Amino acid sequence: MKFIAYGMNHTTAPIEVREKYVLPPEKVREVLQKLKPKTGEVVFLPTCNRVEFYMATDQVEDSLEEIHKVVNLFHHMKPAEVKKYFYLYEGPEAFSHLFRVASSLDSMVLGEAQILGQVKDAYQESLEAGMTGTILNGIFSRAFSAAKKVRSQTEIARMPTSVSSVAVDLAKKIFRSLAEHQVLLLGAGEMSELTAKYLVDSGVSGFFIANRTLDKAKSIAQKLGGTALALEEGLKKIGQVDIVLTSVGGSGFLLTKTDIEKTMKSRNGRSLFIIDIGVPRNVDPEAGRLESVYLYNIDNLSSIAEENKGVRQKAVEVADTLLKAEVDKLCSWLDTLELVPTVVRLRERFEAIRKSELDEFFRKNSGLAEKERKEVERLTKDLLGKLLHDPSVNLKKVESSMDRFEYARMLGEIFSLIERPKND
Amino acid sequence: MTLLTGLLATIAFFYGFGCWYSFRYYKNLDNTSDGLSARWLTAGFLGQGIILGGKWVTEGFAPFNTMDGILTALSFSLATAFLIGRLKSPVAILTSLFLPFIFLLSFLAFITGFNMAPLMDSHLMSSGMACHIFLTFLGFAHFTLGFGVAVAFWIQEGQLKQHQIKSWSYRLPALEILDNLTVFYIALGFLFWLGGLGLGSIQAFQVWHRLPLDDPKILGSFLVLIIYACFFLLRWGLKIHGKKSMTLVMAGYFLALFTFVGVRVFLTTRHLF
Known part of the structure; x- marks a missing residue:
């Protein structure tokens, strides 16, 4: 039995190829149903950046052919054309790949949160389709806990890496809960609208949009669920709100240090977070020196986002070390899963035969003295011990976990140690 | 043992x-x-x-x-x-x-x-004296925590002002939380300290029939109260928040620390500890 990871991702295949494999949930179920009779345990993971099959199978080549045959039914691309985009990992390499994928170390955006959910969904789908067994269930549950460890014990996902999410994160560093604070958007640039959307989605208590063109303000207010105002009215709102986003065109400062200073007097010491996304800048940078005023322009936000990306990159090394330990643990688990129980079962089976034969022998030779009976019993025990010694020791000498798995499986087959389902 | x-x-x-x-x-x-x-x-x-x-x-x-x-x-x-x-x-x-x-x-x-x-005869440890000591300890403990939170505020605020958000800063809570927690600790500490000082004054009147303000420990304790009273005046009266108010918290704590530990080491006092 071999565990393999077979697939392609954003680094090996162009979007034109990947998109052909993005299937709706019902088609994914269909793929699994079609693979069911021919392959072993399978999990199919189709996302926009990767298409992967994780399998525990005896016949690797046949299973890969079957995958292409089945998937080809949905996208009509010749296997020969697409095979060059696929990679194949086996054994510990495949475990490592799955763990990296689930931990988002293999993602286009390092540390992104969605992938773990997508892997969980793919596994759930296979589980419900009856396509997983002891091996994949064990491997995937370990992949999920390894991913959780990476996310919690490294900096891989701790800090935001987009300008908008940095702005929201900064707001959360200033205010206890955004649900108690209102946002004012001055102007209507693309980036400021996106940042406002992030803030609104984070649950701010109120949202005002003020623009020179009231219709444009109304359209954004309708989209994000806020109140539209004329620009002059919006400027008067600054004393009332706690987060101000500005992106107004034109030269000169829309808000001077004196304006902010006056506003702060009426705010009773409440903090004011200003995000100036306008270029040229809308707010006098000197206003950032005022007590309880936190002023960020687009460069400040971008540089934090870049720095955070660097932190995530550095965290990869730590995460990989952590994952290596998890892969080793998984290999040990697979060893114990197969090797120990097989040897135990083998000894139990031989012992049962010995006892049954000995009982039969004693029944036929009931005249034997107690001392002779004990001698015969000792002889059979010694014989059994010596017969089983070498197979047990040699089995432990096999180095590759997958080979040990295979040997143990063969022993099970030869000595009928595996209970088979009745219809098998 | x-x-x-x-x-x-x-x-x-x-x-x-x-x-x-x-x-x-x-x-x-x-x-x-x-x-x-x-x-x-x-x-x-x-x-x-x-x-x-x-x-x-x-x-x-x-x-x-x-x-x-x-x-x-x-x-x-x-x-x-x-x-x-x-x-x-x-x-x-x-x-x-x-x-x-x-x-x-x-x-x-x-x-x-x-x-x-x-360190002292047990017969001097009346209930009044015990309450004086314990309340002062409680007050000092609250001032210590208030100081710690104020330092965290100072660091977090500094990073936000300078646009330098370090990775460990993501472990600190929001400024608003730190600010509220500082006020909470200092307010409670103020009450305990005031109570401890009140009971201590009664003890002093019983023993010396006066309040010996020439004792640096007693004088320092009153000054601590005055500094923290200024802190409340600044915040609730003049509505000044942020670093300025946190500076007073820190100043108050350094004086409280000196009164609590330093006086015994560097100056002469009637107090045993």
């Missing part, structure tokens, strides 16, 4: 476990570690409460006349203040910052527990 030193060692172990889990929380930011550190802290706190209460009941006077008793009471006061703060605002990361101090004091209590020579 006597029963008492054994108990003190157990308490130190409890706080030590709490520290271990709080470090784990700092590293991993996992709620399980935070929950465990809070449980060990509570266990240590309850243990110290039993030791102090038990000794008070069995000996007939408050056990603040020996160094181990004083250190246990101080550690217990810090744990009390910390647990009250957690009820007000459960900021997990603060456990990682404060628990080591509580552990250190309890460990020192265990070390000094081997030499339990009294």
Whole structure:
């Protein structure tokens, strides 16, 4: 039995190829149903950046052919054309790949949160389709806990890496809960609208949009669920709100240090977070020196986002070390899963035969003295011990976990140690 | 090892476990570690409460006349203040910052527990004196935590102002939380300190028939109250928040620390500790 990871991702295949494999949930179920009779345990993971099959199978080549045959039914691309985009990992390499994928170390955006959910969904789908067994269930549950460890014990996902999410994160560093604070958007640039959307989605208590063109303000207010105002009215709102986003065109400062200073007097010491996304800048940078005023322009936000990306990159090394330990643990688990129980079962089976034969022998030779009976019993025990010694020791000498798995499986087959389902 | 030193060692172990889990929380930011550190802290706190209460009941006077008793009471006061703060605002990361101090004091209590020579005659330890000492300890503990939170505010505010958000800053809570928590600790500390000072004044009148303001410990204690009164005036009267108000918190704490520890070392005072 071999565990393999077979697939392609954003680094090996162009979007034109990947998109052909993005299937709706019902088609994914269909793929699994079609693979069911021919392959072993399978999990199919189709996302926009990767298409992967994780399998525990005896016949690797046949299973890969079957995958292409089945998937080809949905996208009509010749296997020969697409095979060059696929990679194949086996054994510990495949475990490592799955763990990296689930931990988002293999993602286009390092540390992104969605992938773990997508892997969980793919596994759930296979589980419900009856396509997983002891091996994949064990491997995937370990992949999920390894991913959780990476996310919690490294900096891989701790800090935001987009300008908008940095702005929201900064707001959360200033205010206890955004649900108690209102946002004012001055102007209507693309980036400021996106940042406002992030803030609104984070649950701010109120949202005002003020623009020179009231219709444009109304359209954004309708989209994000806020109140539209004329620009002059919006400027008067600054004393009332706690987060101000500005992106107004034109030269000169829309808000001077004196304006902010006056506003702060009426705010009773409440903090004011200003995000100036306008270029040229809308707010006098000197206003950032005022007590309880936190002023960020687009460069400040971008540089934090870049720095955070660097932190995530550095965290990869730590995460990989952590994952290596998890892969080793998984290999040990697979060893114990197969090797120990097989040897135990083998000894139990031989012992049962010995006892049954000995009982039969004693029944036929009931005249034997107690001392002779004990001698015969000792002889059979010694014989059994010596017969089983070498197979047990040699089995432990096999180095590759997958080979040990295979040997143990063969022993099970030869000595009928595996209970088979009745219809098998 | 006597029963008492054994108990003190157990308490130190409890706080030590709490520290271990709080470090784990700092590293991993996992709620399980935070929950465990809070449980060990509570266990240590309850243990110290039993030791102090038990000794008070069995000996007939408050056990603040020996160094181990004083250190246990101080550690217990810090744990009390910390647990009250957690009820007000459960900021997990603060456990990682404060628990080591509580552990250190309890460990020192265990070390000094081997030499339990009294610092003062037990007959001087009246209930009034015991309450004076304990309230002052509680006040000092709250000021300590208020100071710690104010430092965290100072650091976080500085980073936000300079647009330099370091990775460990993501472990600190929002400025608004730090600000509210500082005010909460200083307000409670102010009340305890005021109560302790009031009871101390009554003791002074009973012994010396006057309030010896020439004693630097008493004078310093009153000055601490004045500084913190200015802090409240600044915030609630003049509506000045942020770094300026935190500066007063820090100034008040340094004076409180000097009054509490420094006076005994550098100046002459009527107080034994």
